[in-house]
Amino acid sequence: xxxxxxxPRHLIKExxxxxxxxxxxxxxxxxxxxxxxxxxxxxxxxxSFYEKxxxxxxxxxxxxxxxxxxxxxxxxxxxxxxxxxSALYFCASSxxxxxxxxxxxxxxxxxxx
Amino acid sequence: RKEVEQDPGPxxxxxxATVAFNCTYSNSASQSFFWYRQDCRKEPKLLMSVYSSxxxxxxxxAQLNRASQYIxxxxxxxxxxxxxxxxxxxxNGYSSASKIIFGSGTRLSIRP
Numbered sequence: 001x002x003x004x005x006x007x008p009r010h011l012i013k014e015x016x017x018x019x020x021x022x023x024x025x026x027x028x029x030x031x032x033x034x035x036x037x038x039x040x041x042x043x044x045x046x047x048s049f050y051e052k053x054x055x056x057x058x059x060x061x062x063x064x065x066x067x068x069x070x071x072x073x074x075x076x077x078x079x080x081x082x083x084x085x086s087a088l089y090f091c092a093s094s095x096x097x098x099x100x101x102x103x104x105x106x107x108x109x110x111x112x113x
Numbered sequence: 114r115k116e117v118e119q120d121p122g123p124x125x126x127x128x129x130a131t132v133a134f135n136c137t138y139s140n141s142a143s144q145s146f147f148w149y150r151q152d153c154r155k156e157p158k159l160l161m162s163v164y165s166s167x168x169x170x171x172x173x174x175a176q177l178n179r180a181s182q183y184i185x186x187x188x189x190x191x192x193x194x195x196x197x198x199x200x201x202x203x204x205n206g207y208s209s210a211s212k213i214i215f216g217s218g219t220r221l222s223i224r225p
């Protein structure tokens with residue numbers, strides 16, 4: 001079965017650079033979520049989209065932005081990177097039904113040096 | 114107090130043992146519940162949804178106790194491959210993604 005696809009798998013950037021992470025949700029899933037997970041921490045919700053519109057916002061820094069495109073893929077744009085942005089970034093998708101579970105992509109490991 | 118709490122463990126049990134852990138939640142209006150497993154540096158993977166009547170999937174059994182506001186996961190005949198962190202996830206409101214709350218996870222280590 002098709003899963004959530006994220007790219008790139010690994011990314012190394014220097015401080016103050018920008019990064020773009022991509023996510024392709026499971027076909028026919030209409031909601032996309034972005035999470036950040038630091039070492040030893042649980043995933044922290046950043047932002048979500050429902051039918052290409054931003055539906056909810058979590059602890060996403062102002063330096064970050066995201067959007068969902070007409071083909072339902074989503075991109076997380078990160079600017080003025082800081083050392084503390086180093087983390088695993090997961091995208092997840094779900095179908096619109098109430099209470100349906102999230103399905104996660106295999107993540108992008110971002111290292112800021 | 115966190116909205117969703119789990120014993121962080123680690124639980125260290127021999128292969129073949131039965132192990133169970135709980136997850137408590139504070140919002141009585143919580144609407145759906147899930148167990149995920151996460152291997153080191155990998156993505157969380159859905160293990161099972163938790164239904165009001167309890168549900169079983171092979172060696173795994175999940176229970177929901179709304180009165181006491183906890184869910185549980187029981188693993189029978191544990192395998193080495195069950196070693197992972199188990200995340201409890203609670204959905205407190207369908208209209209908002211920020212209401213999907215993750216527990217901090219319980220680490221399970223199965224020894225030969």
